[in-house]
Amino acid sequence: MKRITIKDLSKSLSLSTSTISRALLNDKNINSETQKRVLNEAEKLGYKPNSTALNLKYGKSKNIGLVVPEMVTPFSSKILQGIQEVLEPLGYKVIITQSNESPLVERKNLELLEDFNVDGIIINACHETYNEKIYRKMIEKGTALVFFDRIPSKSLDVPKVILDDHIKASLVVEHLINTGKKRIAYIMGPSTIRNVIERARGYQRILEKHGIFDPNLIVQTEGMMFEDGAKAVQQLIVKNIEFDSIFAFSDTLAIGAMNYLLEKNIKIPQQVSVASFSGTELSTIVHPQLTSVQQPLIKMGETAARLILKKIKEISSPNETIVMDAELIYRASTLN
Amino acid sequence: MKRITIKDLSKSLSLSTSTISRALLNDKNINSETQKRVLNEAEKLGYKPNSTALNLKYGKSKNIGLVVPEMVTPFSSKILQGIQEVLEPLGYKVIITQSNESPLVERKNLELLEDFNVDGIIINACHETYNEKIYRKMIEKGTALVFFDRIPSKSLDVPKVILDDHIKASLVVEHLINTGKKRIAYIMGPSTIRNVIERARGYQRILEKHGIFDPNLIVQTEGMMFEDGAKAVQQLIVKNIEFDSIFAFSDTLAIGAMNYLLEKNIKIPQQVSVASFSGTELSTIVHPQLTSVQQPLIKMGETAARLILKKIKEISSPNETIVMDAELIYRASTLN
DNA sequence: GTGAAAGCGCTAACAA
């Protein structure tokens, strides 16, 4: 079935295409009678504007790229939801790509999105520095870039949506101490992630404040998946490092750790309690439910979307950094 | 920074735009020397084709919509991955939308995608019949439609990618019986989902074969989320219906059920074993790990993508139904 | 208040 265009309307009403266009756009220079006729006919024939034509006309693609490290957890889909809520009513299409925690794949994704002529990219970077040059180049080319969650190093001035990782990590550790724990391990994830370091800082600060900091309790993982969390715990046990609780960088690491503990018949939280950062259903679908910092993911997505709109409208607009608040939710994994 | 167009190349090389175009397209009617010059200059100036212009020219948007019921589990992101693997190299952008198990939202999504001028839609329907008219209308309008997983009622002839739910459900139930279980509950999900009924058939057939079918063991849930699974188990317990194992329609229902059991200190699998349908990491990140039918989600995505390509190329091409195979993976939730 | 025409970037039929 052929699409109805402005031309079809023009013919069937014996009016010029300009008049049709004006009627459709609610222009002031249009007789209201004519407009009614046009609108009726459009409705009748089922006219739908051709967005491609408009995009060509206005030199924009109305495509926004979203680059995320993973989609195994609902983290990114919640972000996506927030983004879409803001962007779709404005006619933007969001194209999501997964980096699988690989900076190289991330780069491929960026290039793909460039080929797609995206007007802007919202990105959760999987490495602090690796693709910095690419980010720079894209910005220079006029692509609006907005970062959230995992941001690039400070040397790159970009709009970003983040959490105060240092403070929130402190909160978690304080809570563990309040429940009587003294040997708190930090399963930290790769140090090429900025937030990993930020949270480590909060962790260390609180433990030092209480005089119970022990660097042996920090375990770095290679990756960010469940098995990495499991391996970390295994490592602690093999090395015979005593611990009575775990602060994990992410819920994936935390859950991996929990499952390893359960396998070894270690009671959670009685013997080892666990807490982490999340914001997704993952915290509540495991047993026991996981105490975690509830990141406002949908709001973060919305915020990132608003930032990118500003940037698209005016590429030279100032690079804002929005710090979101987040609540620590106490659940069974740290409470008796 | 202004985009480099074919015109810029034309000027800087004093060649017509057609010659530039031909060089870029590797046309036969081009002097190889000229072509080299063009290619060099294009590279030098950083020329990138404007896909919007091409889309307008060819009357396609190169947008494919993906409609899924939920993105809380990695189910849909795996499907997406398969789809993107096939479609992105061909220049297609995939736009994903979530229905949240609501036929009404699904309808909104379809309309949105229509506004986006998608060339086709790949859809996991959340209701067997509710949006049938819309599907029909879109097909008539020339939009390629491909269904996977949850398909519409038989009255609509469309390309689809499915599993043999009846057979696979039978497998699961046979396995439970083999492990000595006799009171097998089926947590079935809403009956507006076709597969729910299909799996019920398999379930009933096997139980009847063994003479242990009891309709009281079938619990219908309102929704498809974790809490629905929990409620279902609660219902069985409240109604005092004895059961020693659970076959859940989906991993979400299964996990909800498991967590409720664990809360009540019911041992899995010793007292009650649990099995379901999955294909995602969810089966392995819970404790005990969940026995489930491993749906080949990435492959299903790829297959759906191939089907839609055929349909886009030739809208009147036959509507194939592809039945994927799936393996039952035995895990701790049914094994001692 | 309406129409004619140019142009967004590109390809393809037609001429040369």
Add this chain to the structure above:
DNA sequence: TTGTTAGCGCTTTCAC
């Protein structure tokens, strides 16, 4: 082998 031109669907000057 190359250039000229029309046209994809739409908006927007410029005339009338």
